[in-house]
Every structure is written in C-alpha cells, then in structure tokens.
Amino acid sequence: MRKGFLVPKPDPTGPVPPTVLTLPTLRVPDLPPEITDRILDHLHADTQTLLQCSLVVKHWVPRSRYYTFHSIVLKGHSKCQGLQSLLESNPNLGYFVKELKIMTTFEEPPWLSTDVPELTKKLPLVYRLEVEGNGICSAATFREFPNVRELTIERGAFETFNEFVGTVCNLPSCKI
Incomplete structure (x- = not known):
C-alpha cells in the first residue's frame, strides 16, 4: 500500500459510506420501481x-x-434490413415501436415497396407514420399499418391519384 493512501474499512455496525463504490462488501440498496422508472x-x-x-x-x-425503440427513423435500404434482422432475433421489440419515420430519395432502389411491407408486419403498434423525401410512395407499402392514426407525407409523391386513395384506404384508423 502506498503511503498516504488509506482505504477505509467498513464498520459492520454503522452505515457504509456512499462514496466508496469499490469495496466488495458494499451493498447497493434496492430502489422502488417508481424511483428507477422516474430516473x-x-x-x-x-x-x-x-x-x-x-x-x-x-x-x-x-x-x-x-x-430506445419508441421512435425509429429508416434512412434507406440498409437501415431497413438492419431493423428487420434485429426484429427477427428479438420479435418483441416491434411492440415498442410507436412512431416510424421513413426517409426516401429518387436515387434509391424501390425498397419502400419491397422491404417496408415485410417490416410493418413486425411493427403492429405504430400509430404515427411519417414519410419524408422525394421518393415514390405506393399503397402497397402502407397495407400492414392498421393502427396508424397520424400520417405525414413531406415532399413525397404518388404515381397516380389511385395510389394515394389506396394508401388512405389501407389506413383504417387514420383520421382524415
């Protein structure tokens, strides 16, 4: 032991000092769940x-x-596939996702119509859906979102008006 450096021994009859966290005999008190939830x-x-x-x-x-999983942002095909593989290994994580934001561009492959419908089956409780970017949207992309109550499309486009109407029809809980 170096001179001038003292490690206090815990007194078995008295309280353990709260600043000494390296002692093996230190017992951390159990906090009520209400306190840890607030933290x-x-x-x-x-x-x-x-x-x-x-x-x-x-x-x-x-x-x-x-x-951690309340709001998810998907930017491109690789992020979508990463989320799919995470949900395949932990299927219950999909129930934590409540808000989904999909960001698209014209340059990307059409992953919206291929990957997103498969992904949405694993996200049953999404209530807010945002689509942002200059990509093309289709009604088939939004077929598996029965609980979406809020839909926001910024700078997105539909190929035809029928695709837009189909999207609205695929979202039965969405208020218009």
Whole structure:
C-alpha cells in the first residue's frame, strides 16, 4: 500500500459510506420501481445511456426499451434490413415501436415497396407514420399499418391519384 493512501474499512455496525463504490462488501440498496422508472424517464432522449442501463439491471430493460425503440427513423435500404434482422432475433421489440419515420430519395432502389411491407408486419403498434423525401410512395407499402392514426407525407409523391386513395384506404384508423 502506498503511503498516504488509506482505504477505509467498513464498520459492520454503522452505515457504509456512499462514496466508496469499490469495496466488495458494499451493498447497493434496492430502489422502488417508481424511483428507477422516474430516473429512466429523465434519460428518455439519451439512447446510449438507456442502452447501458438495460445492461445493468434486468428490471430496467422494459423501460429502457420503451424509450430506445419508441421512435425509429429508416434512412434507406440498409437501415431497413438492419431493423428487420434485429426484429427477427428479438420479435418483441416491434411492440415498442410507436412512431416510424421513413426517409426516401429518387436515387434509391424501390425498397419502400419491397422491404417496408415485410417490416410493418413486425411493427403492429405504430400509430404515427411519417414519410419524408422525394421518393415514390405506393399503397402497397402502407397495407400492414392498421393502427396508424397520424400520417405525414413531406415532399413525397404518388404515381397516380389511385395510389394515394389506396394508401388512405389501407389506413383504417387514420383520421382524415
């Protein structure tokens, strides 16, 4: 032991000092779930910290996943396939997704009509759908979104008016 560096021994009769976190005898008190939920609620925008929290305590996983997967943004074919593979290995994660934003461009292959319909089967609780970009939308893309109540299309286009009408008909919960 170096001179001038003392490690305090815990007193078995008294409280453990809260600043000493490296002692093997330190027992972290169990916090009520209401407190830990409030802590995780404050971290809702910090995805990296939420991911770390889900690794620390098993009981924090559902609340961490709620905020981590609540809003998903898909930018292109590779992101869509990445989400598909994640949902194949963890099917329950799809129930946490409530908002989906799809960003498209004309230059990309038509992944909207091929990948998104398969992906949407795994996202049954999406209630807000946003499509942004200058890509072409089709009614078949939005066939599997029965719970969508809010649809926003920015700078997107439909090939025909019938495709637009078909999209509206495919979203029975959407208010017009």
